[in-house]
Amino acid sequence: MSGVIAIDGMGGDDAPAAIVAGALEAAREGIEVALVGDQAILERELIILDPAKPPSTLRIVHASDAIEMGDHAALEARTRRDSSIYIGLQLVRRGEAQAFVSLGNTGAVYALSLVLLGRIKGIERPALGAVFPIPSGPVLVLDVGANAEVRPNHLEQFARLGVAYMREVMGVRDPSVGLLNIGEEPTKGTPDTIAANELIAASGLRFVGNVEGRQIFEHAADVVVADGFTGNVVLKTTEGVVDITFSEIRKAANSTLRAKLGGMLLRPALRGMAQKMDYRQYGAAPLLGVDGVVFIGHGRSDGHAVANAIRTAAVAVDRRLREVLTESVGTPASSAEQSGTTEANA
Amino acid sequence: MSGVIAIDGMGGDDAPAAIVAGALEAAREGIEVALVGDQAILERELIILDPAKPPSTLRIVHASDAIEMGDHAALEARTRRDSSIYIGLQLVRRGEAQAFVSLGNTGAVYALSLVLLGRIKGIERPALGAVFPIPSGPVLVLDVGANAEVRPNHLEQFARLGVAYMREVMGVRDPSVGLLNIGEEPTKGTPDTIAANELIAASGLRFVGNVEGRQIFEHAADVVVADGFTGNVVLKTTEGVVDITFSEIRKAANSTLRAKLGGMLLRPALRGMAQKMDYRQYGAAPLLGVDGVVFIGHGRSDGHAVANAIRTAAVAVDRRLREVLTESVGTPASSAEQSGTTEANA
Numbered sequence: 001m002s003g004v005i006a007i008d009g010m011g012g013d014d015a016p017a018a019i020v021a022g023a024l025e026a027a028r029e030g031i032e033v034a035l036v037g038d039q040a041i042l043e044r045e046l047i048i049l050d051p052a053k054p055p056s057t058l059r060i061v062h063a064s065d066a067i068e069m070g071d072h073a074a075l076e077a078r079t080r081r082d083s084s085i086y087i088g089l090q091l092v093r094r095g096e097a098q099a100f101v102s103l104g105n106t107g108a109v110y111a112l113s114l115v116l117l118g119r120i121k122g123i124e125r126p127a128l129g130a131v132f133p134i135p136s137g138p139v140l141v142l143d144v145g146a147n148a149e150v151r152p153n154h155l156e157q158f159a160r161l162g163v164a165y166m167r168e169v170m171g172v173r174d175p176s177v178g179l180l181n182i183g184e185e186p187t188k189g190t191p192d193t194i195a196a197n198e199l200i201a202a203s204g205l206r207f208v209g210n211v212e213g214r215q216i217f218e219h220a221a222d223v224v225v226a227d228g229f230t231g232n233v234v235l236k237t238t239e240g241v242v243d244i245t246f247s248e249i250r251k252a253a254n255s256t257l258r259a260k261l262g263g264m265l266l267r268p269a270l271r272g273m274a275q276k277m278d279y280r281q282y283g284a285a286p287l288l289g290v291d292g293v294v295f296i297g298h299g300r301s302d303g304h305a306v307a308n309a310i311r312t313a314a315v316a317v318d319r320r321l322r323e324v325l326t327e328s329v330g331t332p333a334s335s336a337e338q339s340g341t342t343e344a345n346a
Numbered sequence: 347m348s349g350v351i352a353i354d355g356m357g358g359d360d361a362p363a364a365i366v367a368g369a370l371e372a373a374r375e376g377i378e379v380a381l382v383g384d385q386a387i388l389e390r391e392l393i394i395l396d397p398a399k400p401p402s403t404l405r406i407v408h409a410s411d412a413i414e415m416g417d418h419a420a421l422e423a424r425t426r427r428d429s430s431i432y433i434g435l436q437l438v439r440r441g442e443a444q445a446f447v448s449l450g451n452t453g454a455v456y457a458l459s460l461v462l463l464g465r466i467k468g469i470e471r472p473a474l475g476a477v478f479p480i481p482s483g484p485v486l487v488l489d490v491g492a493n494a495e496v497r498p499n500h501l502e503q504f505a506r507l508g509v510a511y512m513r514e515v516m517g518v519r520d521p522s523v524g525l526l527n528i529g530e531e532p533t534k535g536t537p538d539t540i541a542a543n544e545l546i547a548a549s550g551l552r553f554v555g556n557v558e559g560r561q562i563f564e565h566a567a568d569v570v571v572a573d574g575f576t577g578n579v580v581l582k583t584t585e586g587v588v589d590i591t592f593s594e595i596r597k598a599a600n601s602t603l604r605a606k607l608g609g610m611l612l613r614p615a616l617r618g619m620a621q622k623m624d625y626r627q628y629g630a631a632p633l634l635g636v637d638g639v640v641f642i643g644h645g646r647s648d649g650h651a652v653a654n655a656i657r658t659a660a661v662a663v664d665r666r667l668r669e670v671l672t673e674s675v676g677t678p679a680s681s682a683e684q685s686g687t688t689e690a691n692a
Contacts, residue, residue, distance in 0.1 A: 070531065071533055071534065134590070135590065135594055148535055148536045149536050180579065182491055182494060182574070182575055182578040182579065182582075183417075185416065185417055187417055188417070189494055189575065190494045190495050190575060193575075212579075212582045213578070213579040213580070213581070213582030213583035213584075213585070213586055214582040214583065214585045214586030214589070215582075215586070216586060217587060217589065217590040218586065218590075226579075228528070229528055229535065229536060229539075229576065230575065230576055230579055232528040232559070233526065233528065233558075233559040233576055233579065233580060234559070234579060234580075234583050236528075236558045236559030236560040236561075237559035237560065237563075237580050237583045237584060237587075238559075238583060238587050239559075239560045240559055240560030240562060240563035241563060241583075241584050241587040241588060241591075242591065243560070243563065244481065244564075244623075245587075245588065245591050245623070248619045249595070249616065249619065252612070252615035252616050252618065252619040253612060253615065255615045255618075256614075256615060258611050258612075258614070258615075259611065259612050259614070259615035261608075261611050262607075262608045262609065262610065262611025262612030262613070263608065264608065265604050265605065265607050265608025265611065266599060266604075266605050266608030266609055266612055268602075268604070268605070269598035269599065269601045269604075269605035269608070270595065272598065272601075273594045273595065273598040276594075277590075277591070277594065
């Protein structure tokens, strides 16, 4: 069984409505959900969504404070111990929940995860991984924003974390790894990517070498590692291109009578395709390398995406993600270089 | 008049066929074209494409050597003085041509441009700019791969170059500039992007601040500056997403009889949209900051894209790009920091 999934009731563009809707959807399927946030607000939202008694699998854990978006709030997060993020992660630390999901301030979740849960031995910088819904199957890109700057050995650690996640949680057999770079030759890129290429090549992982931006979408590797700056830009560029392309398709399909008729006939097939390529199908991004199961969802998630995030977290708990990661990165090449400095920049 | 445009007859995936076709198309419109490469090969290709006498605006300049793709060839480029890239740039240096266009080895074109043409005063690192065909109008992203690593003052120089290019060649009135970053707040990103944000904010340019990957496609700025590593990843990610999206649309439009009919009716409207979003409409990427007009085209360009590249170069010459850039960057904040180190990594 998947234990209890704690979810931040106060984080995200459409909080608390989208969160409560998603929590209800997941709880009705039998997943035990702890909804963390202002009790009065969350109860009111529950009644609006469903005047009947909520399922017994859903309970509210009160948190009187909610951390806003932005860097400033992230910096304050450590001292705001009544916030929904603090209390949610505290539940995981105490073993009262087995995973925490938030759509809120990424920097705050990252910083508090480090403080309250700590890191897996052998991992200096936990990374945020985003699952890209490529039609041929999921591709995990990490880091997508937790660490704006990394060293080559961090990239090698990201590779280990990513491979373990794809194998255990996403069910990919023997996942391959690529290093995001600006050319396929091992000598391409910056001194850091050249050094990282050597480290990962010697890691024993199934390394396919450097991968260019376009090759992510050709599924050149199951796991693509990058510094958090580049990974974040890739993620947001992808969202931007997908959004504008579908928006232009809609415009084209309304431009003439003939196009309107065509669009109407094509719509069911396009909708299936759009769903297949929708990043919301995987719900949330795992924060890999912290000593606990933590997922950060897209701020724009709707209720259905929130439910997917909770489901993904439940699968991760079922598959013993925390233990598997600890085992997978047990013999890092870089453990001698342990460093205490970490930062959240996303 | 636009002077003579020299084009590398030997560079690109479909060279020389695509190059000769494009050169013919442009020359027939009255643009004077110097086709640089192996005379026998180019003449044979000309006869295949058009058995009649070629237009008087087209001439062949013989070059017995052709530089292959790859880092190794780029490193050798300086010593291979019979190559089509060397001889083409030599024509510009001597004033026998006013611009050079190549679809070949980016690293070689970059290195030889520095050697043969030099840099504009005030510019330490020339940058490769890519025009993104956003439906609301062109957006220039630079650098997209000439410099894998840059300092903050280089980013400020890119901003000046980009603004001048968009204003003079693309006809954008008072172009705005954004800094590619992983958040909108000025404190986001790496120490280098934070410093660059300050420099550009103080530059007197119309600076809109940090721009995230998705905002490129919302046209948040006319010019988006980035280090060459991130810019290259953005360019290739965009190509990857566009390719996979259209490939999936084609699949969806063949999935059922109903979808097939819809696709047939929608096709003309979608084709118009695809053309509007096709990077080939602008033909080639300007190498901004070298003391001469140089464009680097996409290796996969077809004849029509090659003709567009030549047309764009001719417009740049007409609008006196070289002189305008020299004037625009005449008072750089960073001229005290002149450095001789340059490198080509793309």
